[in-house]
Amino acid sequence: MAEPPVFRRLCIIGLGLIGSSIARLARERGDIAETLVACDSGPGVAERVSELGLADVVETDAGRAVRDCDGVILCTPVGTFAGLMAAIAPHLAPGAVLTDTGSTKGSVLRDLLPLLPPGVHLVPGHPMAGTEHSGPDAGFATLFQGRYVILTPLEGTEPAARAKVEALWRRAGAMIETMDPATHDKVVAIVSHLPHLIAFTICSTADDLAQETREQVLKFAASGFRDFTRIASSDVDMWRDVFLNNREALLEMLARFSEDAHALGRAVRWGEAGFIEDRIRRGRKIRRTLIELKQA
Ligand SMILES: NC(=O)C1=CN([C@@H]2O[C@H](COP(=O)(O)OP(=O)(O)OC[C@H]3O[C@@H](n4cnc5c(N)ncnc54)[C@H](O)[C@@H]3O)[C@@H](O)[C@H]2O)C=CC1
Numbered sequence: 559m560a561e562p563p564v565f566r567r568l569c570i571i572g573l574g575l576i577g578s579s580i581a582r583l584a585r586e587r588g589d590i591a592e593t594l595v596a597c598d599s600g601p602g603v604a605e606r607v608s609e610l611g612l613a614d615v616v617e618t619d620a621g622r623a624v625r626d627c628d629g630v631i632l633c634t635p636v637g638t639f640a641g642l643m644a645a646i647a648p649h650l651a652p653g654a655v656l657t658d659t660g661s662t663k664g665s666v667l668r669d670l671l672p673l674l675p676p677g678v679h680l681v682p683g684h685p686m687a688g689t690e691h692s693g694p695d696a697g698f699a700t701l702f703q704g705r706y707v708i709l710t711p712l713e714g715t716e717p718a719a720r721a722k723v724e725a726l727w728r729r730a731g732a733m734i735e736t737m738d739p740a741t742h743d744k745v746v747a748i749v750s751h752l753p754h755l756i757a758f759t760i761c762s763t764a765d766d767l768a769q770e771t772r773e774q775v776l777k778f779a780a781s782g783f784r785d786f787t788r789i790a791s792s793d794v795d796m797w798r799d800v801f802l803n804n805r806e807a808l809l810e811m812l813a814r815f816s817e818d819a820h821a822l823g824r825a826v827r828w829g830e831a832g833f834i835e836d837r838i839r840r841g842r843k844i845r846r847t848l849i850e851l852k853q854a
């Protein structure tokens with residue numbers, strides 16, 4: 559027999575790539591929420607969500623949207639969390655489970671915990687899945703299939719609340735890992751935030767060069783550069799908020815990266831072929847490992 563839905567009434571706040579993917583999944587499966595409420599304040603987004611039939615109820619006001627919900631999931635840029643929490647806290651139902659998909663986790667605790675009403679259970683989460691696209695049309699139900707979701711639960715969180723968030727992600731086809739927020743922020747700083755910082759930078763550098771030399775540098779972009787442009791086409795609000803809310807870990811990884819890049823530059827200057835070969839071999843090895851793990 560089919561399992562009962564994880565939530566009686568689930569509210570998704572933010573129906574962009576991630577929120578609309580969860581909504582599509584919930585629609586397709588039917589065992590995630592009995593009733594699905596969608597809330598988005600972006601221009602034209604609520605209308606588009608209604609057109610796409612992604613939820614039973616569509617709202618633009620977050621306070622009204624969360625009323626009587628036993629599950630709430632924040633899927634907006636992390637810089638909106640403090641303001642959203644202030645708006646929803648007075649309306650959260652006792653016993654409700656509050657979770658999120660934000661890419662930074664220290665800031666989420668900082669912004670959500672102080673306003674958490676007694677009896678509401680916070681279980682922060684971060685799906686390690688996404689694309690460079692955003693908005694309600696960008697989502698798809700299989701986005702989380704075979705991907706990791708990192709949860710950073712607080713000590714003493716009620717096991718039943720944690721189990722609901724785990725059930726949601728398991729039904730999405732994801733694998734669950736648990737971490738403390740500081741470890742999470744360091745790990746994602748190196749595997750996700752620094753690569754985006756590098757991609758945005760390399761595109762700006764190439765663009766500056768093209769303007770300075772008045773030459774069509776970009777016409778000759780090879781596939782390596784094109785791979786960077788995919789990442790660099792990601793959403794502005796989302797990535798501004800990620801950088802500003804994982805400042806410490808990102809700066810630490812950037813400092814390490816800069817040191818290592820300088821060392822490689824020095825080897826190039828002094829013709830140290832062995833050092834250069836070693837770096838290339840390490841890159842190739844990591845790629846092979848990811849392919850073996852089926853994550854490339
Ligand atoms: N894009 C990606 O690849 C991934 C993103 N994340 C995280 O998930 C969250 C959502 O990201 P995306 O879906 O990519 O963003 P998105 O830009 O596609 O969608 C965000 C939505 O939130 C809405 N919104 C913004 N402020 C709001 C507010 N105050 N009230 C109601 N709605 C509001 C916007 O109108 C937009 O529709 C972010 O915190 C991001 O860091 C996590 C994993 C992957």
Ligand SMILES: O=C(O)C(=O)Cc1ccc(O)cc1
Pocket residue numbers: 660661685686687688689690750789
């Ligand atoms: O599209 C890509 O390359 C990504 O890296 C997707 C992504 C973006 C942000 C996250 O917090 C997690 C995954």
